[in-house]
Amino acid sequence: MKVLKDILYKVSLTSTVGDMDREVSGLSFDSRKVIPQSVFVAVKGTLVDGHSFIEIAIGNGATSIVCETLPEKLHDHVTYVQVSQSNVALGIMAANYFENPSEKLKLVAVTGTNGKTSTATLLFQLFVEMGYQVGLLSTVENKINEEVIPSTHTTPDAVSIQSLLRNMVDKGCTHCFMEASSHAIVQGRTAGLSIDGAIFTNISHDHLDYHGTFDEYIKAKKKLFDDLPKSAFALVNADDKRGMVMLQNCKATHQTFGLKYPADFKGKVLSNTIEGLELDINNKQVWFRMIGEFNAYNLLAVFGTAVLLGEEEEEVLMQLSKVPGAQGRFDKVTVSGITAIVDYAHTPDALENVLKTISGVRTGGEQVITVVGCGGNRDKTKRPIMAKIAAQFSEKVILTSDNPRDENPDEILKEMEAGINPVDFKKTLTISDRREAIKTAVVMAKKGDIILVAGKGHETYQEIKGVKYPFDDRKVVNEMLQLLNKE
Numbered sequence: 001m002k003v004l005k006d007i008l009y010k011v012s013l014t015s016t017v018g019d020m021d022r023e024v025s026g027l028s029f030d031s032r033k034v035i036p037q038s039v040f041v042a043v044k045g046t047l048v049d050g051h052s053f054i055e056i057a058i059g060n061g062a063t064s065i066v067c068e069t070l071p072e073k074l075h076d077h078v079t080y081v082q083v084s085q086s087n088v089a090l091g092i093m094a095a096n097y098f099e100n101p102s103e104k105l106k107l108v109a110v111t112g113t114n115g116k117t118s119t120a121t122l123l124f125q126l127f128v129e130m131g132y133q134v135g136l137l138s139t140v141e142n143k144i145n146e147e148v149i150p151s152t153h154t155t156p157d158a159v160s161i162q163s164l165l166r167n168m169v170d171k172g173c174t175h176c177f178m179e180a181s182s183h184a185i186v187q188g189r190t191a192g193l194s195i196d197g198a199i200f201t202n203i204s205h206d207h208l209d210y211h212g213t214f215d216e217y218i219k220a221k222k223k224l225f226d227d228l229p230k231s232a233f234a235l236v237n238a239d240d241k242r243g244m245v246m247l248q249n250c251k252a253t254h255q256t257f258g259l260k261y262p263a264d265f266k267g268k269v270l271s272n273t274i275e276g277l278e279l280d281i282n283n284k285q286v287w288f289r290m291i292g293e294f295n296a297y298n299l300l301a302v303f304g305t306a307v308l309l310g311e312e313e314e315e316v317l318m319q320l321s322k323v324p325g326a327q328g329r330f331d332k333v334t335v336s337g338i339t340a341i342v343d344y345a346h347t348p349d350a351l352e353n354v355l356k357t358i359s360g361v362r363t364g365g366e367q368v369i370t371v372v373g374c375g376g377n378r379d380k381t382k383r384p385i386m387a388k389i390a391a392q393f394s395e396k397v398i399l400t401s402d403n404p405r406d407e408n409p410d411e412i413l414k415e416m417e418a419g420i421n422p423v424d425f426k427k428t429l430t431i432s433d434r435r436e437a438i439k440t441a442v443v444m445a446k447k448g449d450i451i452l453v454a455g456k457g458h459e460t461y462q463e464i465k466g467v468k469y470p471f472d473d474r475k476v477v478n479e480m481l482q483l484l485n486k487e
């Protein structure tokens, strides 16, 4: 059992009522998961206010309540702790509860609109290759060495992060690489972490539904850097104009990577083909299995991070050239001369990068057929832009459903269609059923053509009105290529 006042260490308290030496059996921010004698932290959410569940939490056995506003009715057997920001308090309390595991390993957090999973996964694979025991917190999966713990978010909630880190430390991990989403930073999921290094990949259009404006979105990312200690490093993309913004007022050691402007870790693309990338890094020519200039950025960020963590440059490059990268990112299969690429591009910038990469590796004559949709309950303003980009860089486009979630897929598709330039109408089809859309792309494809299925990458489901139905772009596209006798 832990003692309440110990898990409140470093939390700034506004007021307290009741016994602070109370023993606590658990920590929860969800009244439905409260266990007897535990602490319930009331967090103001986007849908509801956790303060309205305090009585239910007490009914379920909570004996300590952490909140921003004290309830009118106080129970004698309960301790109340008032704080100014309960989500930040939750992060710090979760760290204390699990005995600050992040202090016991090297923790690197990756933020940015695109490239977080790619970069964090490459770091994980590199450090495993170099013989370390390593942890990973990512959109695709959480890992403790070989063990896979399914992931529900890009960045888990604060209690899950700390519990996973504790597990990593107990299993001997010396390093952990994690994604820090802008939602997580704003919601305090990353509060309480002792971070040794943070990486900024890039920032472009996404999540304006949540952050409201692009400036607020930038601020969310910047907070990760503002909160870094002096002992950490901050490694930012020198070619992204917001890279330097991240470093303003950042106490950590400033470091940069890039391909264009002067940078501490500078690279040059020597060749970029459908098989991989050849880069010049510090006068060493190295071949990598990743495809596209955007991956050159990810590889440079990984190289820089490894060096900043004290690894030897040559060894890093040698091992990095072997690693496969994240699942569902430019996953390629060629059957009977037709190449199908499944990629997680779900933002305008990512889609443009992937399509430009495909254009760059074309040998002439082939058509590019793009199948793409946009998720429901997410930023609506990216929908017409993504459709426009798909049409601009493809010979044929099939607009389809992604994860409609609670929205009507046909409405999402109308919003996408609105972005299509009239001259591109004749090359555009709308087929709401994703399986049918992929099938149609395969039927249309001829030998030499390239099919891009974008937006869902590694996802193995399609989320419709709260239900996750099995759906895997990689399996469907393969199945269609076989079924339609294209093998």
Ligand SMILES: CC(=O)N[C@H]1[C@@H](OP(=O)(O)OP(=O)(O)OC[C@H]2O[C@@H](n3ccc(=O)[nH]c3=O)[C@H](O)[C@@H]2O)O[C@H](CO)[C@@H](O)[C@@H]1O[C@H](C)C(=O)N[C@@H](C)C(=O)N[C@H](CCC(=O)O)C(=O)O
Pocket (backbone or CB within 6 Å): 029, 030, 031, 032, 042, 043, 044, 045, 046, 047, 048, 049, 050, 051, 053, 152, 153, 154, 155, 156, 157, 158, 181, 182, 183, 184, 187
């Ligand atoms: C919009 C958003 O980020 N929502 C996240 C947020 O939930 P919320 O603020 O909506 O919570 P809420 O439902 O309003 O509830 C408020 C509080 O009341 C509590 N509650 C609620 C009901 C009840 O009966 N009892 C109770 O105690 C809740 O536990 C919560 O503490 O906090 C929850 C706990 O951490 C998250 O699970 C939830 O993620 C939702 C499911 C989600 O879809 N999030 C996405 C947008 C997200 O976080 N994405 C980023 C990646 C984005 C990217 O970079 O591409 C991620 O890190 O995954």
Ligand SMILES: Nc1ncnc2c1ncn2[C@@H]1O[C@H](COP(=O)(O)OP(=O)(O)OP(=O)(O)O)[C@@H](O)[C@H]1O
Pocket (backbone or CB within 6 Å): 112, 113, 114, 115, 116, 117, 118, 119, 139, 154, 179, 181, 201, 202, 294, 295, 297, 298, 328, 329, 330, 343, 344, 345, 346, 349, 350, 351, 353, 354, 457
């Ligand atoms: N450095 C990069 N710059 C721009 N685009 C990239 C970069 N790296 C990857 N991409 C593109 O973005 C897509 C998503 O990449 P990745 O999954 O690494 O991003 P993420 O930041 O983790 O996304 P999420 O916010 O969903 O967690 C890839 O499938 C690819 O199309």
Ligand SMILES: N[C@H](CCC[C@H](N)C(=O)O)C(=O)O
Pocket (backbone or CB within 6 Å): 139, 154, 346, 374, 375, 376, 378, 402, 403, 455, 456, 459
């Ligand atoms: N992390 C991103 C994933 C988007 C993936 C796309 N397939 C969608 O469902 O919109 C988000 O939560 O916005």
Ligand SMILES: [Mg+2]
Pocket (backbone or CB within 6 Å): 116, 117, 118, 138, 139, 140, 154, 179
């Ligand atoms: Mg990710």
